[in-house]
Amino acid sequence: MAVTWTNWVGNQSFEAEEIVKPADEAGAVAAVKRAAVAGQHVRVPATGHSFTPIVQTDGMLLDLEQLKGIRSVDLAKQRAVVGAGTPISELGEPLWDRGLALRNQGDIDSQRIAGAIGTGTHGSGTQFGSFSASMTACRLITASGDVIEVSESTPELLAAAQVSVGMLGVMTDVELQVKEKYRLQENFGYESFEDVMSTFYDRVARHRNFGLFWFPSEESAALYNIELPDGASAFDMCNVKVFEEVTGEVSDSDVINHRVDRSYRIYPMVYDPNFHELEYFVPLKKGVDAIRELREYMLKSLPISIFPMEVRTVGADNAYLSSQYQTDTMVISVSGMPGTEYWDYLRDVDALLGKYDARVHWGKLHFLTKDQLLARYPMAEAFIKIRRELDPTGMFLNDHLRQLFA
């Protein structure tokens, strides 16, 4: 039966022929085999927290919401195998109960783990890669309906699968590198742009997780529910966010003065679905120059550029389509207001950051062309070759992905 699917923020909506919700991997295999016989396209939806049309299909939506939970843990290697449909928010407590935790997390924890892995979802901190870099193995149903084991003993396949936006097939289980459980202390600062920029790289080196929101106007902070000190102005100021790992006992005063809690309770923020986000990654060394230039441009472009600029960092990895492929990166994101004509503004941001060889977040708005893909992602051709071998008919492609990866 035809079904209409809409993403979380409401900027992507389409009609698929059917939605299938298998109870287990065998059910998912059967669905892929049936689609292969029918010549149907297949895409896996997760929680729809991507802004790009990367779930879209005219065929079958294969929803893995029932494939969730922790399958096994290896305490010696600090690894956990989890169902691909597990929400990140359902990993924190069961991992903690086993003495483990995710190494790093992003601004929200609503995504399913395979959705986050598929797009290179990340937190902040150059000592950490993205969720994709934490994936050490997975079980993948390919277009033929075969299940293949991807692992460190298949390094090229693993590097292709880690950031694959659902194009290599359907992941059913994923193995994650985790770490010993830890608590975080959260600290917020309120500082001028210049003060933060003049010490930016030092702060990146000193802190576990360092990130900031810069506000181009007085109204900007409220758009992301960010609280400032009483009576403080947001205009041209930064909200600086630092998380440090707490070792040893936590005293009551720590908890009162600075929020201290289990790591998975500290990371997530609360966002309203009021923004359409673009996020680009530039080599860390060029980052401060890039955001200085972007700040000038945003101040000139008001009011269309009213949303905060968020700045984070992510450490280098080896995944073929990763924005951090062999490069530490600065992550820069800006947003357009739904219902306004923000496309010219975002296109200008694309051109401005393009001068810094920006790579893109696959789940956030971008304008990447095939030529830019090949120029900025050294392993893009290697990815495309593996994709064609695993899916010669393009079962897992859609219009948006075909332009770049056919």
Ligand SMILES: Cc1cc2nc3c(=O)[nH]c(=O)nc-3n(C[C@H](O)[C@H](O)[C@H](O)COP(=O)(O)OP(=O)(O)OC[C@H]3O[C@@H](n4cnc5c(N)ncnc54)[C@H](O)[C@@H]3O)c2cc1C
């Ligand atoms: C409010 C908000 C905050 C965000 N914060 C961050 C952040 O801090 N850091 C960051 O990097 N990003 C962030 N994002 C972006 C978000 O993390 C990514 O877009 C992520 O991919 C969304 O996960 P999802 O579970 O909703 O997946 P979806 O958007 O539903 O799917 C993402 C992709 O994964 C594929 N997929 C899902 N499951 C499977 C599977 N089992 N097998 C194969 N393919 C699969 C889908 O087909 C699709 O291509 C944020 C987005 C929002 C809306």
